[in-house]
Structures are given as C-alpha cells and as structure tokens.
Amino acid sequence: METAEIRRRFLDHFERNGHTVVPSASLISPDPSVLFTIAGMVPFIPYLTGQQAAPYPRATSVQKCIRTSDIEEVGKTTRHGTFFQMNGNFSFGDYFKEGAVELAWELVTGSQDDGGYGFDPDRLWISVFHTDDEAFEVWKKVAGVPEERIQRMGLHDEENYWSTGQPGPAGPSSEIFYDRGPEYGPDGGPAVDKGGDRFLEIWNLVFMQYERGVSTGPGKNDFEILGDLPAKNIDTGMGMERVSYLLQGVDNMYEIDQVFPVIKQASELSGKRYGANHEDDVRMRVVGDHIRSSLMLIGDGVTPSNEGRGYVLRRLLRRSVRAMRLLGVDDRTLPELLPVSRDAMKSAYPELETDFTRISSVAYAEEDAFRKTLRTGTQIFDLAADETKQAGRPTLAGDTAFKLHDTYGFPIDITLEMAAEKGLSVDADEFRRLMTEQRERAKADAKSKKVGHADMSAYRELRDAGVTPFTGYEELSTDTRVRGLVRDGVAVLVAQEGDTVELVLDRTPFYAESGGQDSDAGIITADGSELEVLDVQRPIKGLIVHRVRVRSGELVSGQDVLAQVDPEWRIGACQAHSGTHVVHAALREVLGPQALQSGSYNKPGYLRLDFAWGQALGPETRSEVEEAANLGIRRNLPVSATYMPLERAKEIGALALFGETYDEDVRVVEMGGEWSRELCGGTHVARSSQIGLVTLTGESSVGAGSRRVEAFVGIEGFRYLAKERTLVSQLADTLNVQPEQLPERISRLVAQVREAEKKLAQLQRAALGTKAAELTGSAKDVLGVRFVAYEAPAGSSTEDLRNLVLDVRGKLGEQQPATVAVTAVGDNGRPTVVIATNQEARNRGLKAGELVKTAAQTLGGGGGGKDDVAQGGGSDPSKVTEALGRVEHLVGETITRGS
Template sequence: MEKLGLNEIRTRFLEFFRGKDHLILPSFSLIPQKDKSLLLINAGMAPLKPYFTGQEKPPKKRIATCQKCIRTPDIERVGKTARHATFFEMLGNFSFGDYFKKEAIEWAWEFVTQDLKLPEDRLWASIYEQDDEAFEIWHRVVGLPEHKIVRMGKEDNFWEIGTGPCGPCSEIYFDRGPDKGCGKPDCRPGCDCDRFVEFWNLVFTQFNKDEEGNYHPLPHPNIDTGMGLERIAAIMQGVDSIFEVDTIRSILDHISQIAGIEYGESYKTDVSLRVITDHIRSTTFMVGDGILPSNEGRGYVLRRILRRAARHGRLLGIEGPFLSRLAKTVISQSCNAYPELKEREEYILKVIEIEEERFRETIDQGLAYLREYMDELKEQGQKVLDGVKAFKLYDTYGFPLDLTKEILQEEGLEVDEEGFRREMEVQRERARAAHRITDYMGMDSNVYKLIDAEVSTRFVGYHALESHSRVLAIIKDDTRVQSAAQGDEIAVVLDQSPFYAESGGQVADQGLLLWDNGRMEIRDVKKLFGNKIIHYGRMIEGTLEQGDVVHAVVDREARLAAARNHTATHLLHSALREVLGPHVEQAGSLVTPQRLRFDFSHFSALSSEEILKVERLVNQKIMEAIPVEVFETTFDEAKEMRAIALFGEKYGDRVRVVKIGDFSIELCGGTHLTNTGQAGMFKIVSESGVAAGVRRVEAITGFEVYNHILNQDRLIGYVCRELKTNPFDLEGRVQGLIAQIKEQEREIANLRAKLASSLVDSLIEAGQEIGGIKCIAANVEGQDIEGLRHMMDVMKDKMRVGVVVLATASDGKVHFVAGATKDAVAKGVHVGNLLREVAKITGGGGGGRPDMAQAGGKDASKLQEALSQVCVLLAKQLGIK
C-alpha cells in the first residue's frame, strides 16, 4: 500500500473523477450562500443543495469537489479522541440525474483499489438491509465476497432529513487488523471497536418522502458521496489518528516546539496539543473566508474555537500570543489547494493576532471572577454555577459557555446552562430586528415548493426601469393562488423584471405594477435560486390574475440615489486602499438610496487626517466626471485586469465588471451611474469599529449631502443665536466658555475636597475597633465617586491599621468604595470580598482587590442597613465571634 500525503490524495481524487467526465469545482466558502438554515458549511453536499432539490440547474450533471467543512456539535470531544475534529475536508462525487448505483460503486472501488492501491482483502462494504440492487453490484459486478457485504438497518444505512429526497447508503470500510479489534469472532463493520474504519459513504438518493411517510421513486435519482480526506489519509499513512497525518502533524509539531513539550509524553498535554492543532485549522480557514470573531452566529463559533485554542496554549505554559504563528504553518500546508489563504495571509494573521490579544486582556480578569464564583460554590457546598453569572462571564469577559464549563469541570463543578440560555435569549430579543422566518433552503421553503423549478425571471433592469411582464405565479399566505384582490399582501413572480433584487449589499428597488384598473405597490424584491425574482408587496386596487400582463415600473429617483451610493462605494474602496494600504478588503456593505455603509479590513481607527484624505480623494474623482464602464467577461480575464472580487463570494465563468477609469475596477452585479459626476458630492458621516480588524465608514452622496449642509447651517445659526455671537467668532466664543466651565469645575472640586477633609477626622474618631483594626463605614452625601475615593485615600493615610467603606446615593442608586491599609491586609482583610457582600444588601454587586474595591447598588433605601453590616462582616472575615 503506497504511503500518500494528504495533498496528493486530494489531487488524485479530483483528477480521477475529472477522467470520469466530472466538472471539478473549487471548494465553496464556509459561509453558506442563500442558505440561512446553516451557520457554516458542514458537508460536501451542503453547497449543492439547490441542484439536489431541482431549484437550480447544475453547471454539469457530474460534479466532484473537495469541500472545506466545519462541525462543532462534538467540540467537547476534540482532542480527546483520534478522529473528532471541528475542521475537515470532504471529498465527494455527485450525479444529478445522470449515473447511479452501478457507476458510483464501480468507480469508488476502482479509485481505492487501483489508484490508491488499498489491498482488496482489507476492504468491506455495508449496504441498507433491503437494498438488493447494491448487494448485486458489490457481489456480482465488483466481486466482493458475500461475507464482506454487511447489511445494516435504517439508522446506519439510510439517509433522510424529514420529508423530501432520501435514499439508502453504502459505506466502504478498511480493516485495520485483528490487533485493533475487540477479539470477538463476529467482529465486522458496525462493531463498536476500532478495527473497521468507515471512510467513504455513497448515498443513493432515489426516493421522495411525503408528509405521510410514504416513499415515492424519483424519476431522476441522484448520487451524493462523501469521503473524509483526513480519515483516508490516516489509512494510507498507516497512522492511528488524524493528528498524525502529515500536514496535520506538522502543525502539531510546531505547537510542541513553541510549548517545549513532546507529543506522547502525557495524555493531558496531548489533549491540549490536539485541541490547538484542530482549532487553528478551523480558525485559519474561517478567517480566510471572511468570518470575523463576534458574539453572534458564525462569528461566535469562530471566537469560541479561537479562544479555546488560546486557553489550551496557556495550559501548556505558552506565554504570549502564538496562534498567528501556527496559522502560517496551516497556510503553508494548504495554500496550493486553497490559494486564497496565501492571498489573504497578512489579513488572516492580523485578525487572529488581534482576537488572541483581546482574549489575553480579558481572560485574567474573567478567570479571577470565575475563581471567586467557584470559591463561593465550594464554601456553600453547591455544585452548579448560576446561569446569570455564566452569562456575565460571556457578555463582559468574552468567555464562551464551553470554556466556562471546561474550567468548572476541572473542579468537579457544572453550570446552569438553561439559565445561561435564558439570559442569552433576553439579550437577543433586545437586539433582534424583524426578519423573515427561514428554513431548509434559507428563504421561505414554501415559496420554493410552490414555484415550478422551470420558472425563471429575466432581469432587464440594467438597461430599463420599465417593462411589460407576464405574471407567472402569485403567492398569498404561503399558498399558490390564481388571483389577488385589493388589500392582499402577496408575492409575485414575473417572466421579466426591471426591479433589482436585494444583492451584494444593495437594497431592492421599489415601485409599482400597473395594469388596467389595477395597481400593486412593490416594497421588496428577492432573488431565489434558479433565477426566480420574487416581488413582495400590497395590492392597492383592482384584481391580479396569474397570466396577466402588467407594466412594471421602478421608482426612478430611488434607483438613481442608490446608484450614486453604489458607485461612490467603489470609489471609497479604492480611496481607502490608496490612503491606508492594499491590505484593505471589503468585509461587507450596505447600499440604500439614503446612504452607504462600507465595512473593510483595517486594524486601527482612522485618524481625522486619514478621513479627510479619503473624502477628498473620492470627491476629486467625482469632480473629474469619469465614465463608468460596465461589461461582462470571463473570470480569468477579470483577474488579469486585477479586478477586485468580494471576500468569500462565489463567481461563475462569466462575471460583470464595473470599471471607473484607472482608479477602480471591481466585480459587481449592482446598479451604477454612467459617470462619477452624477454622484454630486460625497461626505463621510461616521467611522467606527465593528469587529476585530474591521472598520466601518458610513457616508452620503448627492441630495443627502446638500440636506446635510443645510442642517449644519441651521445648527450653527441656532448656536450663534444662543451664544450671542456670529459664525466667524463662534470658535473663540466656545473656547472661552469651555475655559470658564473648567475653572468652575476646579473650584467645585476644591470645595468638595475641603469639605471631605473636614469630615475625615470626625469619621475616623467615630470608627469601631474590630480585632485591633479601625472599622469605618459612612454615608457621605454630596460626593461623587471620585470624591469618595479621595476621602478614602486620605483616611487610609491617617490610620495605621484600618478598613474604610464609604457610600453615596444619587438617583436611587448607590456607589461604594472601600480600602484597607497594608497592616489590615496582613491580618487577613480582603475588602473586595467584604464589599461584595455589603453591596448585595442593596441589590447590587462588585468587588476588587484585598486593599481596594468598588461596588454599586440598586436600592438606596437599604444603604444604612448595608453600612451597618460592614463591621459585622469584617469581624466574620477575621474569625471573631
């Protein structure tokens, strides 16, 4: 058996199926396209769903891919087993109504025995127990002995998800030898031991399951196969674990070198080495596809994986950031198959570096709080951490739930996951915007089911804002109807449309459908798979019938305003690259008639000077009135022109190019001006950060800039009238007022300090002696938090051994500060713990160090009660009864 490297196996697989007349597609992005049922691509067939459902015509009936995938349900087992991983590559060959079982089985056998040269005597197959056809092919055609074809039940060898396409499976197994098995005489595929490894699953999609559970034969059955690249590489290289496969082992060895730890020395350190190895692969590929760390969705998946890897680095004793160094090894091992990794290497490394640094800054503080929480649980004899506290660790200190669970488990504790999820849902409800409920295919699946696969819409809106169109389908309340009447909220499919459907960050056109005695307002437009354009809106008057011809009219002013902003977005992109550097890449955009929003890769806030440079450059290009050229060409020709492609976007052979002189050239499907001068003027209204390594610019053009200037003039006029000055003297007048206010604030601070100093001696005099420590607890009215801190410091300086807790109340809320002298701390005082208990009485919380702490409370009526407990709690802390 030839010992092949992982990269060689990938190449051989794709070339083998190229020889079988398959179209070889590059891996799709990990970000699902038009499929909101998935956060991340988790299987080789996932990006090909529209071809399997018939909603989109495949570019060829035979396709093969090597698809990068992410799965996280078993993340807790990663590192603890030889096979579990969050990142993997899936080899697959697919047939859409072309070949079927015979070819799929024969070619699979040919590839593994003739190309990979796996010994036939170590190969087994499993089939669905009722699939006699597959048995005959394996036994009669391939020649596999009958005893090596194992029949299994529906749970193991039948693929289905709810209703829809489904079918039996056949799996190919490799026998690793009796020494890897359980020793039972009947050991064979399906046994729980490690002897037989399943490495290729052939799915024969031949039925359609209806709502009643009946299976109907499909007129054109499909083939969907999946072979884990890492798993077959482990077999070919004769290793027991995917972590010992050549490309993956090189990453693991790099970590071992950084940590100064030998792999195989101990189970505990091996787990950490394997966790980091897997997680840095996931992290590198996710960032490479444009995913950024965040607290929502796929960004949260990335954040928890990256931070989990960082924490295991700390467990290995690695000091400082190290993940970006490992990412370079991942890139070097995989860049031939995935060239985008090398193209975006600088960006990938920077995003990882920033996120790891952010985690480093927060983890120590978060760990301190978690340690306090665990100490509390142990003191109280409890085992479960409150979900609210777990959520605080997540929300404030960036601790993913699984990280909190992991640390707690090391101490024999657990977390109230249900309570955590309740808090998470409360936060989501606050932030959740109204959106259309989606499922399997990412848009309304009912819409997909109701519209024939052959139906499509021709978009004519690049060159026309009006068209005469025929109504192909009307949908109301998730039901296909023949007609609609006044007041109905409906969705309409036309044979041709001038309406731009929401895409590429540009919002949809709005407008009207007009016909004799009838009118429909179009509010939104979506493009579904298979070139179906759905027009959502409300019937204003009349009746609309399927088959009617309507006059479709786009709102001309809104379209032109959106075009101003879209062309300006391209100018902005190029200006940012010129001013900040070529590392700037688009990370997201929004184009509306009112404004534009552009997210881009950059690692620090823009200075005022940089913003002015960018703004001036865009306006310069507008004033030059450069013609905007739009044309179609091949993707390869566009790359030769150095056209900029969108991060993570999938392009076909033909692409649309938008070229603005020598200043900007991008692939884009949006609507644009014919000349930059039509934009009028460009104004940046804000610049901010939205994620690690991503900045956001919001800007306006055209009449919105004019309106902005009018509003600024009105504001300046109002301020001048109130300050009794004119626009030319306004700056000097404001500076004078600021100086006056600062002087008055200094006088107030001095008066407060004098007042506080006059109280200090009397408060010290009134303090109690507790175990040789002066204990002072007082409510100081009229002081802010800074005033309290100043008083506390003065009092500590005047005492040799003492504890001070001061409080003030304002607007129903309470503020506490506490301090302890060095000698008091030496006697066992911890004011952070003490103050936390005091604050609880007022419905608040807080804490801090042994010598200094701060806290807040919600119920000012309990302030006096809380202060009365300070000396009691101090005595308890000192063990005085």
C-alpha cells in the same frame, strides 16, 4: 502521499471520466439558515433535489467544510476535526449504482503508479442498506468484493440511508471501510466495530432513487416511499483527512502533513514533547486543528465577532490561545503558528499565501484582544469561582458565565474549562436562556423585515415555473403578470385592500436585496388596484419575491400588472452602490491592496463598507480616503458591466466579496478600467460623476482586524455638509468668533471647565474630610454596634466615599465597640456604595463584602470585596436611602443571630 496529491488524483480521476471539475464553494453556506458549508453536496443541492436543472451531467469537487457540533471532542479522538475537506463526485440523472461503484473502486484500489490510491482490496469492507440487493450484487460483480465483506445495515442506521428529513429525494447509501487491523478493535466488520476505530469509513456513496413522503414516525428515516424519482442521482463523499492519515501511515487526522507541522511548532514553543503526556497531546491537537480552521475561515472572509460565524471563529482562535497558555506559553503564539499552517495548506489553496497579510492581521488582532480579555476576565472568573466554592455551591451561576461572555468575550467553552479546573460545573441552562433572550431581541427587527418561512414549499412551487428575469438593468417599468401570491408561507389566490402579502411576478424591474444593496421601492398597478412595494428578497435562488401592501382594489393570481420602480429611489441606490465601489477603490489606493472589502450595505443616500484593517484610521488618513474617492468621482470615469466566466474575471483581477457564492458566469462592474473592478450584481450609475459627492461620516471597529467606514452620498452628502456648516455658524455666533477661530476658543473653554471641575472636586473632598468628625458623633447604636450611614452629595467619587468610610472607622477605632460605616451616592444614574467594618465588628460576623452585596442588590447591581472594606454599585439611584436602611437591618439581623 501528501494530502495535496490525494486531492489532485481525485479530481484528475473523475475529470478523465467525464466529470466537470467544480471549484470548492466558500465555507460560508449559501443557505442563510446554516452558518457553514458542512458537506460536499451542499453547493449541488438545487440539482440533486430537482429545484434547478444541472448545467452538467457529471461533476466532481473537493469541498472545504466546517462542522463544530463535536468541537468538545477535537483532540480527544482520532477523527474529530472542525475543518475538513470532502472529495465528491456527482451524477445528475447520468450513471447510477454500477457507475458509482466502478469509479470509486478503480480510484481506491488502483495502483499508485497509475494515479490511484493503492489500497489493498483485501482490507476493504462494504456496507449497504439492508434491502438494497442491487447494490449488494454490484459490489460483487463490479468490484469483486466477497459476500462476507459486504454487510447489510438497517433503516435506522443513518449511515446507510439518506434523506433531508422532509418530503423529497431519498435513497440508500453504501460505504467503503478500511480495516486498520486487530490492534485497533474487534474483528467482524464495521457492523461490530461501532466506534469506528478499526473499520474506518473513507467513502460514502448515496443512491438518490426514491421520492419520500411525510413522516410516519419520530425518526428521520420514518417515512413513506411514494415511488421512484424521475431522474436518479449520485452523491458521494470521501473524507480527505481520513484517506490522508491512512496513506501517510499515521494514527490520526491531526498527524497528517496539513496539520502536524502546527503541532510540532506548538511542541517546540511549549517545550512539551508530543506523545509524552495525554492532556498535553490533546491541547496540541486542539491547536493544530483550530489554527487550520481559523486560517481557512478568515481566508473565506469570516471575521471574529460575538454572533454567528464570527463567534465560531472567535471560539476557535481563543481556544487555541488558551490551549497554548495551558501548555505554558504566555507570549503571543499566533504569529508563530499561523504561518506554519499557511505553508502546510498553500499547495492545495495558493490563495492563502496571496492573501496572508489580511488573514494574519485579523488573527493577530484577535489574539491581542483576547490576551487583554483573559487578564480582566480571569480576575472576574476567579472571584466568582472562589465565592461559589466558599458558599459550598458546586455550580457557577449562569448569569456569571453570560457576563463573562457578553462583557468580557469569554466563549462559554473556555468558562466551562476553567470551571472544571476548579472542580465546578456551570449552570449552562441558565446561560443558554440568557443567550437566547439576547439573540431574540437582536433578531426581532430583522425577522420582521425579511421574507422567510420554515416551510419553503410555496416558494419552490413558484420557482418550478422558472427563474424570475430581472429587467431592472434596462428599464424601471415592466409589463408583467402575477405568477403567485403567498401569505404566511401559504399560497393564496387573492389579496384584498389592506392586505400585506408576498408576490411573485413573471419578470420584474425591482432589485432584490443582495450584494449589500437594499431592495428597490415603488408601486405595482393593475386595473383598479395599486400595491406599495415594501421589500424585495430572494428566498430561493432564482426567485424574486416582493412584499407588498394592497393600497386599493384587489389583486388576483394570474393578473396582468405594471411594475414600476420609484425613479428617485433607484437614482439614489445607484449613487450609493457606485459610491461603495469608489470608497473601496480609494481605501485600497490610500492604505494598500490588503484593505479588502469584507462586507457592505447601501441604500439611497447612505453607504457603509467593512474592510480588512487592523487599526483605526486617523483624521488625516480619513481625509485622504475621502479626497481619493471624490477625485475618482470628479474624473467622470465610465462605469460598465460585463458578463464573463468566473475564472476569466479572476484572471483580470476582479475583486470578489469574501463569502459570496458566485455562478460560473459572473457580472464584472468596472470604473475606469483597473481603478475599480469588482464582481457585482447591483445597479450603478453610467459615469462616476453622477454619484455627486461622498462624505465620510464615521469610522469604527467591527471586530479584530476589521474596520467600518460610513458615508452619505449624493444629495444626502450635501445635506450632511450643509447641516455641519449651519452648526459651525451657530457656534461661531454664540461664542462671538470667526469659524476658523472655533477650535482654539472651544479648547480654551474646555480647559476652563476642567479647571473648575477640579477645584469643585477639591472643595467636595475638603467638605467630606470635615464630615468624618461630624459623623463619628452621630453614630447610631444598633444592638451594641456603632452604625454610621451617610448619603454623600452628587458628584462624590468612589475614592471620596472610600476615604470617608475609612476616616470614620479610623476615628472610631478598630477595637470595641463594633463599628460599621456606610456611605452611598446616587449620581448620574450609577449609584455607588462603600462599607467599612472594624475588627470587633468582623469578630461579631459583620463582613463588609457581605453587607455591600445587600446594598448593591437593592440598587439593582452587585458588588463585593474584602471583609474589612468593600464596594458595589447599581443602576437605580432612587434606592440609595432604601439601600442604607437594608444594610442597617442586616446588621441587626446578624447580631441577633449571633447572640
């Protein structure tokens, strides 16, 4: 039975039994604290936990999921994968244990001819929580499972008790296991088979029935039960891939129909037969899993980067490429593998075929970038690994691993793999420390701006009073009331003058930052008090929170207030957001429909837009896009916003932002009908001409297969052009030419400067050439070693320094006495040092590579090379004289030790 058919039967079964079929949410988690959707229940958390009323009593879905915590085990076991699909059915206060068991058993054991899976009931085992007598009896009564095949599990077996780890809903669970037979492990049921190789769990039924209190011990399941929940819920999860490999008669999830075609292709490309060699098999399974995961992630709008989700995608793609290289394939492989994965997955996810041009361009660009990285980074790694082994150390330094990651884009797991191949470990603790320092620096500004606390209980209590209606589409000023105040995550009753607090209103005209649009600015006033609105966010779905500073007076919870958006700010925000839609439409008009938006940010006067494209836009193309955007503005197109079901919006071609989570009813913003039609909750102008002007100011790469354009909008666009006009006028006056003559005049001046620099370099080289003879006559004696040190003039190149030390060494000779020649230059903030030694010096233990490290470290950098000549550099040019002195001192120390 194909995986797509298993999926269809699951959804059909529950739809026939009164469940609403809910499409899979994006792999990008709606919870900003989690990178990916990791379980089928994630989109339903607000309903399961009671934060929101469920829009239906029963639901079912097949949810796309990504988990990377066990990425090192991928390919090694039968069941560890990064991408997987979780089939689920959910009851929100409707049926409970008996209904869940009955529905699950009917599907699992039902005849394949009647739409079931046809599992043999005699090979199915059940686990229940050790005190859950009700579930035990339900399995006996409803499913007819013999008592000996129903096993009770204890509290600390997390497989049979569910909770969030925080106060809230909790409850026991019950799992269905399939017995694969004695050849896979010991008899005695899942309680005996701890590895899960014989008794394979295929479905977990969670019975949410209790309200849990605070922790009473160190474990996740150490807590006090406060009582029964007012509404009991069902949350189940069936592992699609596990069911697939059981029904398809294969040994593991990598050999199912949605994965194995990629393994087969990898086998053909490498000439390695799958099943012949364990290490090769693991590599092929890694490729099969990671290619599929990458396909699905890019399909949901993730692009490679060095942070967050993008970093996970980059790891997956690069691990795939490296696995193919270890299988002996040095050529590009993704163009051979990715289409195979698409064809295996498209029956379940047809959008992969529709969007494959964009998906493939992102993946192929990343492979090309990584192939270049491998060439450069491998040389750096090999040098560091060889030095580590020569020094007799078993561990590669953590800062080397960090440099490989930060500078050359090596995921740490690839560095670990390469180190292991050379018999080395890696100082992973030091690597993680450096990574943490970097992330903390990067996040500091963002953290200071956003609303967010580990404890969200204060916000949840405010959300329990209802959603915050947004009135800003219709008005900029709203009479409202203070629902609550929060300071540092704790509810407070009063805010005094000078305080900065978070404020929730009963309704608000202030737009909360979302969909790429920055939040509104303005003021909130009450009797004798005025508050400046600094930021507006949605920490919980449906709740709008204002961060405010009390300028004067005092604010009390429950007080009536007037919320007023700054009208100039809102006009600019509308222009910028509508301008973003215009630029997106212009990009698609000029480049084609594959130039889809993947992200955006806009605020009054400014916009940036990320889109799928694999190469830089030339000046002519940029001008064409800019003209298309402004022509759209000039056409004075009507702008409208309409609410409609999500499926209807997709039918009419409304574009959705990749990775964004949408409700069942969505807001569609149109400009001129089909010219621009997007799902959007932002604020907009009434007609395109009100945008005024769009001026593109930059275009750059933001990752493989992804570009970014930036623009000024409206009055800011005019000011930008006026500033450029002034600059052109000043240059024309300075050079005494007409503005249209500037390009030719500046080109001529640049050519003259380059010629002058060339002549100057020639003169410097000639001067250095004559300097060699002078230096040989002034060599210093350091314990019998002729030592020559010279601080070259600024502007000397590394090649000049190298030629000089070799010339000095040549004039002094390779034989006795020993000679060390050192040159250094401190230029443009990047000092350089070059050292050469003759044969006799090397015989006495003076090696250029070791000497240059001391000099480079003094300069705040590093270096290396061969024993006869080496070079290095640093960041502190003021230390050049000190570096030369350190080398002289080390020469003396080395000779002393040798004698």
